[in-house]
Amino acid sequence: MTVRLPMASTAVEACQWTVTALARHAPATISVLLQVHDRLRCVAATGSWQVFSTVPPKTGIVGRVYASGETAVVPDVADDPDYIPVRPDVIAEVCVPVRDPAGRPIGVLDLQWCVPADLAPWRDTAERLAARLGARIVALGGPPAESRSEKLLRHATALTAASTEWDLFTAAIAAARDVSTLSAAVLLLAGPDGPRLGAPTAAPGEFESRIRAELAEAGPAALDRLISRAHRHGVGYTLGEAGHPPVPDHRPLAGAGVRTLVAVPVGPPDDHGGVLLVADERLLRPDPTTVNLLELLAGQAWSCLDRLRTVARLREQANSDPLTGLGHTGPFGRRIAGATPGRTALLAIDVDGFKSVNDTYGHQAGDRVLVRLARALEGALRQGDELYRIGGDEFVAVIEVNRPDEAVRIAERLAEEARRIGRTISVGVALPRPGESPELTLRRADQALYAVKRQGRDGVRLAAA
Template sequence: MDHERVIRDVTVRLPMASTVVEACRWTVTALARHAPATISVLLHVHDRLRCVAATGSWQVFSTVPPKTGIVGRVYASGETAVVPDVAVDPDYIPVRPDVTAEVCVPVLDPAGRPIGVLDLQWCGPADLGPWRDTAERLAARLGARIVALGGPPAESRSEKLLRHAAALTSASTEWDLFAAAIAAARDVSTLSAAVLVLAGPDGPRLGTPPATPGELEARIRAELTEADPAALDGLVARAHRHGVGYTLGEAGHPPVPDHRPLTRAGVRTLVAVPVGRPDDGGVLLVADERLLRPDPTTVNLLELLAGQAWSCLDRLRSLARLREQANSDPLTGLRHTGPFGQRIAVATPGRTALLAIDVDGFKAVNDTYGHQAGDRVLVRLARALEGALRHGDELYRIGGDEFVAVIEVGRPEEAVRIAERLAEAARQIGRTISVGVALPRPGESPEATLRRADQALYAVKHHGRDGVRLAPA
């Protein structure tokens, strides 16, 4: 193989390439005439190595994280990798089943910084030493041409949308989702501000702001917070009734009344995108204080983004409902055994009191009036006990007619007073309860504390019910 001829054939057209993609494709195509290998060029675009050009292959990875695979290792280190047997290299990413060897060289800019990689993979015998030298010389010429043409290509808007869609899908909380949606809207649209307005039980509300909102974004949020709720209703209703609306960035056109809070904030360009359903969705407002002309493609991308954000929000809320159902008693709505076990596991000795509660005569209610009547008693009692507890106290249903309250107190006498308040709340609805009170001892397990509270409860039962007893310290 005449490697000097290979280099001449590959580099002769590089000066004529008018784009980075052209330069990469010409390099791969010309090199493939001489090298019986699978060849690709990957450049660092945003936060990944993106395949810009490749010869035919059953599978070409569109993007690779910067430290993944042999190509990621070469990019991160800036050092060539010669792999005579890919089967023994743990970093090898299979592209085709018959690959045996690989040469991967960094594509460097004139200052020696990696901007991508040139990768060659063989399916048969190959003299890897000379090919290493040839690939390194070609990568140097390609790197110089890429820099002369302005560097690796920027992300396209569709690539941005895909990246942001992945971020939305991976958001684990509504806060993270709102922050990701706002960042995505600004990035895809190139406008400077984005605000979510969402429907709520008490009227429209602003979605969670990003950690560092921009100046215009902060002004918009302030104006919408102070605005008449009817203005927010109008923004949401308008978007859902008529679809996406946007300005064409022209002066001299008065805004409709719903938009006046935005103009007071300094907005001169606006895209308003409906999010979700009319009854419980909202609107995504993407804005700028410059007079701009959003193009229809940008608006369409924002519509896709809003749809993805709503799907992810709906999923998060559905998961939250499922978790709540899994952690809650379906009859009373109180949390049950699982969450109770987690709570008492972090009980503070001397400060956390457990109140074991049992409904007096409950079996007679079920036997005399039926289980539906018993269920009604439990629901009424649960509401009465919740109302008698202080803010921050927790009530659990851990059995048929068995409840436990977990409260933070300063002294045992305080726990007894709260237990007596619960007993009085039960009497107010025509029922009585027996309550046993216990405070964790140092080194005592939560289960042992609960057993002592139960023993105190049984002592109340033994002495006539309808009362409170503190377990011995």
Template sequence: MDHQRVIRDVTVRLPMASTAAEACQWTVTALARYAPATISVLLQVHDRLRCVAATGSWQVYSTVPPDTGIVGRVYASGRTSVVPDVAADPDYIPVRPDVSSEVCVPVLDPAGRPIGVLDLQWSGPADLAAWRDTAERLAARLGARIVALGGPPAESRSEKLLRHAAALTSAPTEWDLMHAAITAARDVSTLSAAVLVLVGREGPRLGAPTAAPGDLESRIRAELAEAGPEALGRMISLAHRYGAGYTLGEAGHPPTDDHAPLTRAGARTLVAVPVGPPAGGGLLLIADERLLRPDPTTVNLMELLAGQAWNALDRLRTLARLREQASSDPLTGLRHTGPFGQRIAAATPGRTALLAIDVDGFKNVNDTYGHQAGDRVLVGLARALEGALRHGDELYRIGGDEFVAVIEVNRPEEAVRIAERLTEAARRIGRTISVGVALPRPGESPDLTLRRADQALYRVKREGRDGVHLAAA
């Protein structure tokens, strides 16, 4: 093999390349005439190594994380790797079943920083030392040409959207999701501001802020907040009725009244995209102070982003509902034994009071009027007891007609007063309850504290019901 001829052939072609992708493809094509190998060039694009040119394999990986495989190892270290037996290298990424050896060299810029790798894999005998030298010399020429052409190819908008879609899917909370959606909208559209408006129980609301005060995005948020829910509702309705829209920005043609708050904030370019279903979705607004004309591709990408954001949001809300159902009583909506056990495990001795509550005569209601009537009694009583508790107090249903309130108090007498408020609340809806009160002792288990509260409750039962008793400290 005349390695000087290989180098000469590639070197002659490189100056004719007008893009980094062309330079990589010509390098791979020229090398393939001399080396019966799988050949590829991977360049860093954002946070991954993208396969820009390849030959000699039925399939290659489009992108590879920069810390994965032999290519990732070479890129991270900036040092060549010669592997005589790929089966013995744990980092080898299989692309052909018959590969036996590999030479991977870093593609460096003129300052010596890695911008990618040139990788050659053989399925037969090869002079690896000679090919190492040839590959390193070609990679140096290729790196210089890529830098002269402006560097590795930029991340495409579809690649950006794919990357952001992964961030949306993995967002742990609605706040994180809204922040990720707004960031994605700005990045993919290349416009400077994005605002997400979602319909909630109390009407339209603005999503998580991501811009500094004074920026276009913060000014838009301020104008929309001042315009009020009605104006936001009209904008959402328009988008869901007619679909996504974008500005032409033609002189002498002012915006509609519904979009006036955006122009007052300084927006001269706008893309408006519906999010989710008309009844409970919202609106994604992407804007810029520059007078631009967004192309239809940008609008399509924003529609895809809005769809992905809504799917991720719907998933988060579904999971939240399932968690709530798993931790709450389906009849009364109160939390049940699982959360109660966690709460009393964190009880503070001398400060956390447990109020064991039992409905007087509940069995007679079920026996006389049926279980549906009993269910109505339990629901009504749950609402009455919740209303009598203070903010921060917690009420649990731990059995058929058994409730427990967990409250923080300064003195035992305070716990008794709150228990008496509960009995009064029950009387107001035509029921009576018996309440036993206990405060945890130092070193006492939560189960034992609850047992003492139950004992105090049964003392009330024995003494005629409809009352409160405090367990001994």
């Protein structure tokens, strides 16, 4: 290996020769893993049915050796909790760091034994080979760079993990810049209120900021034209030829200094889709593979965006009454669980004579009454007060007050608002006692409400403190 390594023309070839040479003499599973971006990637291996393509830097014995820079000799892998099984008959492992000439780990050389072996001399041999291999890898320019397809896979994982639209847009823009190697990326999205610029990256460069400013100044009509152009004609990119003026739709971009542009449609235009604009100040010619990768990225970003919006809709449906749009028992329970004794008042509300509306005019008429009343009661509450529908014609308002009489005044305002639209309500008011459960507070508010019912309805009653 000392003779042959200098003849290797790439880091991968050097690793492959090392593994092949060791395999001739060692009845072991042998692999070389090098640090590529944020993982240890297996670049050469032999002697196993299957190896792991990548391993997180601190995972397994190989990750431990890479992180510590110290050789691991494991006589019995069954006793090491970090061991990652690659075949059922492995009994021992020798893992040594592959270092650069300055002594910094750039990977590991790993040998896993399936037969009894004297590990001490193999440790010495592996360390000497790893030292020569590390020197040759650095002489060849270091570990292999992450390929564009590997970058796309990494970014696709980040897009899938995004929990908010903002995080998703930020990840998509960063991914477009990384995969394309162009210096700026901007996401335009259509919407019910007109087109908008997606979130910028955490620290957009001066060029990207200039593009965003020019697009914002160009106005909604110009952004609509950019989106429409991409969806009408598909992906477009510049040829890197000087002396050709941009089409009118691209003038805001040209005004920002864009000389290279890839425009990729994102999602369907009739479903709040958009366009991904990836640009550079340099006069370049994007190759078709780069453009194809950006198309895949845009498709993944849209799928993730659609998933986030679907989840948001389902969450909203799960937390709200489909008829009135008010919160129901689930969010109401969470809200009153945080009630402040002496401050958070519960107003139990019941619609007077509602059963007769359903019996006389039908359930559709009853539904209209509930929707109209819900809007009226919401309008009578203060900013920050919350109204929930917890039953057929039963509502609860949760309000913050300083004194019980303040809660009563708000309840009377609700009753007056109901009269204004031709209905009456009965309202029971209760404030939590120290140490009292929210359920007991609501029960006392209900008891006060039933007292109003017994006294002729259309009124307000405060439960005893």
